[in-house]
Amino acid sequence: MTHPTTSYDTPEVLDSREGPYGEVVLRRHGELLQIIANGCFLMDTSDGRSERLLVDAALDALTPGTRAAAPHVLIGGLGVGFSLAHAAADPRWGGITVVEREPAIIGWHRDGPLAPVSSDALADPRTEVVEADLVRYVNETSATFDALCLDIDNGPDWTVTEDNQSLYSQAGLASCARVLRPDGVLAVWSAQPSREFEGTLRNAGFRSVRTEEIPVARGVPDVVHLAVRPG
DSSP states (O other), X not given: OXXXXXXXXXXEEEEEEEETTEEEXXXXXXXXXXXXXXXXXXXXXXXXHHHHHHHHHHHHHSOTTTOOSSOEEEEEOOTTSHHHHHHXXXXXXXXXXXXXXXXXXXXXXXXXXXXXXXXXXXXXXXXXXXXXXXXXXXXXXXXXXXXXXXXXXXXXXXXSSGGGGGGGSHHHHHHHXXXXXXXXXXXXXXXXXOHHHHHHHHHTTXXXXXXXXXXXXXXXXXXXXXXXXXX
16 A cells, blocks of 8 residues: 555546445546545555565565475455556466455456556466455465465554454464465555564564565655564
């Protein structure tokens, strides 16, 4: 997710739908496309640096000696498609699964205004898009992954819906660890660092917990929280 840019233009609503978790809006603000959920700004197409670093940090954190030859990444949240597009542009990923709970967002990527961002990635044979709630998915799926990249909220302390809060609890992180293979990496995007969340990661059994800063044009840096499931 990214920070909104300052502009005095009036945003144009391109589509507004009532989804399973409330209202989801796609609007154009100048040259940018923005996603708004229940009145909360989620992300726009202004930069994408955070989303790209999220994927790269997860891959870099995989232990070279134990990393699968073609690791499989699970991306939580399709958003504006930057994370998916960046993962698909890297031939080192052997599989890319994206879990998105809003059918409207999936539709905007398949045949709507966001298609230019993600069309090549969606056509990639390594890519699978699953319409599901991520919290439920990590609790129920039998699939396992080498990396899990979470970008469904503005961070552990600022969730889009109350249901998502459970994902960042010790029990929720245990579910994330369940879908990770030994030495798998969890990467969580956040608009601000959270020492409390770092502690929860350690209490959930993760090791090598650290936080990487992502410089932004204005304001405090975004961050990626990284942690490794023990082998």
